[in-house]
Amino acid sequence: MSDTPTAILKSLPSVDRLLNTDAGRDLVAAHGHAATTTAIRASLDAWRNRIREAKSPPPDPSAILDEAAIALDDAAQPALRPVFNLTGTVLHTNLGRAYLPEEAIDAIADVARSPSNLEYDVDAGRRGDRDSHIEDQICRLTGAEAATIVNNNAAAVMLTLNTLALGKQVPVSRGELVEIGGAFRIPDIMTRSGCTLVEVGTTNRTHLKDFTGAIGPDTAMIMKVHTSNYLIEGFTATVPETELAELCRSHSIPFVNDLGSGTLINLENFGLPHEPTPMDALRAGADVVTFSGDKLLGGPQAGLIVGRKDFIAKIKANPMKRALRCDKMTIAALSAVLRLYANPDTLAERLPALAALTRPQSEIRSLAERIAPTIAARLGEIANVSVIECASEIGSGALPTRTIPSAGIAISPAGQQGRGEGTALKRIAEALRALPKPVIGHIESGAIVLDLRTLTDQTGFCAQLDRLELKA
Ligand SMILES: *Cc1c(COP(=O)(O)O)cnc(C)c1O
Numbered sequence: 001m002s003d004t005p006t007a008i009l010k011s012l013p014s015v016d017r018l019l020n021t022d023a024g025r026d027l028v029a030a031h032g033h034a035a036t037t038t039a040i041r042a043s044l045d046a047w048r049n050r051i052r053e054a055k056s057p058p059p060d061p062s063a064i065l066d067e068a069a070i071a072l073d074d075a076a077q078p079a080l081r082p083v084f085n086l087t088g089t090v091l092h093t094n095l096g097r098a099y100l101p102e103e104a105i106d107a108i109a110d111v112a113r114s115p116s117n118l119e120y121d122v123d124a125g126r127r128g129d130r131d132s133h134i135e136d137q138i139c140r141l142t143g144a145e146a147a148t149i150v151n152n153n154a155a156a157v158m159l160t161l162n163t164l165a166l167g168k169q170v171p172v173s174r175g176e177l178v179e180i181g182g183a184f185r186i187p188d189i190m191t192r193s194g195c196t197l198v199e200v201g202t203t204n205r206t207h208l209k210d211f212t213g214a215i216g217p218d219t220a221m222i223m224k225v226h227t228s229n230y231l232i233e234g235f236t237a238t239v240p241e242t243e244l245a246e247l248c249r250s251h252s253i254p255f256v257n258d259l260g261s262g263t264l265i266n267l268e269n270f271g272l273p274h275e276p277t278p279m280d281a282l283r284a285g286a287d288v289v290t291f292s293g294d295k296l297l298g299g300p301q302a303g304l305i306v307g308r309k310d311f312i313a314k315i316k317a318n319p320m321k322r323a324l325r326c327d328k329m330t331i332a333a334l335s336a337v338l339r340l341y342a343n344p345d346t347l348a349e350r351l352p353a354l355a356a357l358t359r360p361q362s363e364i365r366s367l368a369e370r371i372a373p374t375i376a377a378r379l380g381e382i383a384n385v386s387v388i389e390c391a392s393e394i395g396s397g398a399l400p401t402r403t404i405p406s407a408g409i410a411i412s413p414a415g416q417q418g419r420g421e422g423t424a425l426k427r428i429a430e431a432l433r434a435l436p437k438p439v440i441g442h443i444e445s446g447a448i449v450l451d452l453r454t455l456t457d458q459t460g461f462c463a464q465l466d467r468l469e470l471k472a
Contacts, residue, residue: 039068088451091395097294107332137338144306150324156290156303161193165220171198173206176225205237221254228260245285254287262291273402295396298353299337365407412447
């Protein structure tokens with residue numbers, strides 16, 4: 001009789017009794033009384049269900065507490081955590097874009113740990129301006145008269161539109177009505193910024209006369225948007241920036257250029273394809289230029305707005321600026337990253353984004369050859385592991401059609417063609433993602449490809465492969 005489900009249920013220890021064991025007290029010390037009580041209750045419930053379904057003999061109290069401990073440990077893990085981005089997209093928007101140099105991380109820690117002179121002028125002993133810490137740096141690097149920063153480039157575009165074109169019209173070429181991932185669409189941004197988009201030209205061809213014809217008494221400015229993530233090819237025409245700038249000047253309206261990524265260096269000097277810089281845009285006559293902090297610039301999430309002093313002053317005075325302003329940690333990190341730009345000779349070593357983008361294929365290939373045997377040792381029985389050449393993308397909408405030759409590891413299920421192959425691939429991908437520091441690759445022609453361009457921690461990567469577990 002004593003092992004009927006009812007008898008077993010009755011014999012289960014109470015929550016209080018479990019809390020008062022040594023293991024229970026340890027859990028309370030680590031996780032607090034309330035969370036531990038809840039976890040023990042949940043564990044008891046799970047055991048009760050299993051006993052009712054006659055699937056379980058009477059559990060040992062330690063087994064009940066072990067289950068509670070696992071749940072408590074899981075809940076204590078941060079939800080936001082590091083991963084290995086081996087997708088082949090260097091600045092991956094879903095994986096946090098640029099990762100920061102140590103100098104920036106130290107700068108973040110310094111201002112996070114202590115009060116700082118964020119809005120305090122130490123020399124004068126009075127209130128200061130948070131932008132003052134980086135405005136000079138940005139101006140020196142871009143050649144702009146003035147600069148300000150906000151939370152991201154989407155905010156930079158909205159704030160610029162809302163300041164310079166509220167209630168008025170903004171002509172934009174139909175070829176530049178971009179959608180960046182994550183719901184950033186130029187027509188919607190225009191509406192939400194309080195202006196009216198005037199579409200000009202056609203998808204493939206826009207001429208100066210189209211803009212000239214669109215300008216009227218309600219035109220506030222002309223905006224150019226960098227077609228970050230697509231290319232219009234074939235029978236095309238765009239209006240040179242210098243001509244748009246000239247047209248704006250003749251109507252005394254500002255010419256605004258949203259560069260999207262923007263980079264503060266000539267990428268061609270680093271063997272990479274050219275991406276327009278804010279310096280180019282300003283030289284071509286833009287009055288205001290906006291770009292991201294965490295795309296090719298390689299810094300923290302931020303939106304930089306540079307240009308003419310009077311326009312920047314207006315932008316800074318917009319009450320929306322207060323809502324979109326950067327946090328002190330962002331300012332500290334961005335300033336540290338911009339300091340690295342002061343010495344372009346060491347930039348490719350010290351700025352992780354640029355280091356990854358300029359890493360030679362031969363070096364990546366050697367890394368792949370060193371690592372492949374470790375992966376093969378783990379997966380050898382179920383998968384073919386080989387070193388391959390692949391192509392990295394820059395990502396974040398920069399240079400969408402250009403790739404960089406890279407190398408990596410292809411893992412394909414062994415002895416399975418066709419039917420079972422997809423499932424086997426999915427299982428391996430899942431196992432890689434289930435590692436303590438998840439490994440994210442991409443699937444290409446029946447294999448999981450791990451592009452090693454962005455792998456810097458070889459030791460950490462290999463060490464955790466012991467824990468690769470393939471579920472049956
Ligand atoms: C990426 C991008 C944005 C948005 O920048 P975030 O920093 O992601 O907010 C805006 N415009 C263009 C052209 C872009 O490429």
